Amino acid sequence: MKILITGGAGFIGSAVIRHIVENTKDSVINLDKLTYAGNLESLKLVENDSRYIFEQVDICNRAELDRVFNSHKPNAVMHLAAESHVDRSITGPAEFIQTNIVGTYNLLEAAREYWNTLNDDDKKSFRFHHISTDEVYGDLPHPDEQEGELPLFTEGTSYAPSSPYSASKASSDHLVRAWLRTYGFPTIVTNCSNNYGPYHFPEKLIPLVILNALEGKDLPIYGKGDQIRDWLYVEDHARALYKVVTEGVVGETYNIGGHNEKQNIEVVQTICSILDTLVPKATKYADQITYVTDRPGHDRRYAIDSSKMSKELNWEPVETFETGLRKTIEWYLSNQQWCKNVQDGSYQRERLGEL
Numbered sequence: 001m002k003i004l005i006t007g008g009a010g011f012i013g014s015a016v017i018r019h020i021v022e023n024t025k026d027s028v029i030n031l032d033k034l035t036y037a038g039n040l041e042s043l044k045l046v047e048n049d050s051r052y053i054f055e056q057v058d059i060c061n062r063a064e065l066d067r068v069f070n071s072h073k074p075n076a077v078m079h080l081a082a083e084s085h086v087d088r089s090i091t092g093p094a095e096f097i098q099t100n101i102v103g104t105y106n107l108l109e110a111a112r113e114y115w116n117t118l119n120d121d122d123k124k125s126f127r128f129h130h131i132s133t134d135e136v137y138g139d140l141p142h143p144d145e146q147e148g149e150l151p152l153f154t155e156g157t158s159y160a161p162s163s164p165y166s167a168s169k170a171s172s173d174h175l176v177r178a179w180l181r182t183y184g185f186p187t188i189v190t191n192c193s194n195n196y197g198p199y200h201f202p203e204k205l206i207p208l209v210i211l212n213a214l215e216g217k218d219l220p221i222y223g224k225g226d227q228i229r230d231w232l233y234v235e236d237h238a239r240a241l242y243k244v245v246t247e248g249v250v251g252e253t254y255n256i257g258g259h260n261e262k263q264n265i266e267v268v269q270t271i272c273s274i275l276d277t278l279v280p281k282a283t284k285y286a287d288q289i290t291y292v293t294d295r296p297g298h299d300r301r302y303a304i305d306s307s308k309m310s311k312e313l314n315w316e317p318v319e320t321f322e323t324g325l326r327k328t329i330e331w332y333l334s335n336q337q338w339c340k341n342v343q344d345g346s347y348q349r350e351r352l353g354e355l
């Protein structure tokens, strides 16, 4: 297969590309605008492989998208390009509307026009895989609000996004499903929980806490830190996405999660205790924890029922939270230069998204 991957220089996209180049015979075209979140350094392991091509293109540029489709003639699209940080979406929603909604519309139209030129067999086997988030579902009851067994997000859960980010992703999911229903365009959607792992831009909780801890800075916890997320190691997500694009059924939605519900404060405390053993110092890293005002509109709990992925596509995460987190911390300890390069003077791990 020849797979066009948008957002391939980002955190998850680069993991998908490394996975495909290292474990399959497929070719990859990485289409990425290279925003602050896109870094070609994350692709050093594959950049010289003959099955890897990079195109610096904005998904809002229709003419450039047409050129890429017509010159590379992909068999599938995996669409990951997006503005992805909730706090940035609170400070400046415009880019989120532009890339996540208008950009997805442009990509759907460019892909559909190209698909219409294919012969019947190629048309039938073509896939447009849209990669989305569990945040489109809004939040779930928290254990301090409800007793007993708590509900999980399933593929049938209604959409109720809370942030400009999740609302823009929800809009893009709706466009993708409408293109299937109206035009018969062969789409598949996946909605995944919070990812963590190597090459994660240091604005997100886990890398931010690791790097701040090592530099002796405060470890800011939003509100009480009792928000619950379901954490998935990024390489488990990359394997799941490849399974979906190669074996998933057109028109279906698949929820992907890690069976790892953790409160944010637990995540931060676990990072601190792993650092206490790997990089000991006179004081405990947990002493650097500080509590700051909560994020506006902060969802309290996310949790995914990924039984459909397990039953229909035989996918299960390999990493537990403990093994994945230790690998992640070890990666950041050995790759501090990557962290310095990607921050590039433009972002110093300052707080974003305050009203």
Ligand SMILES: NC(=O)c1ccc[n+]([C@@H]2O[C@H](COP(=O)([O-])OP(=O)(O)OC[C@H]3O[C@@H](n4cnc5c(N)ncnc54)[C@H](O)[C@@H]3O)[C@@H](O)[C@H]2O)c1
Residues within 6 Å of the ligand: 006, 007, 008, 009, 010, 011, 012, 013, 031, 032, 033, 034, 035, 036, 037, 038, 039, 057, 058, 059, 060, 079, 080, 081, 082, 083, 084, 085, 099, 103, 131, 132, 133, 134, 169, 191, 192, 193, 194, 195, 196, 201
């Ligand atoms: N990170 C998570 O925990 C998570 C969880 C579930 C779903 N997702 C979804 O997975 C996808 C990838 O997430 P990520 O964490 O890797 O994001 P990221 O922010 O690390 O990477 C996004 C990539 O998209 C590129 N990009 C942004 N705007 C573009 C544009 N207009 N044209 C072309 N490229 C553009 C950036 O340069 C970057 O390389 C997103 O769609 C996100 O909504 C993320």
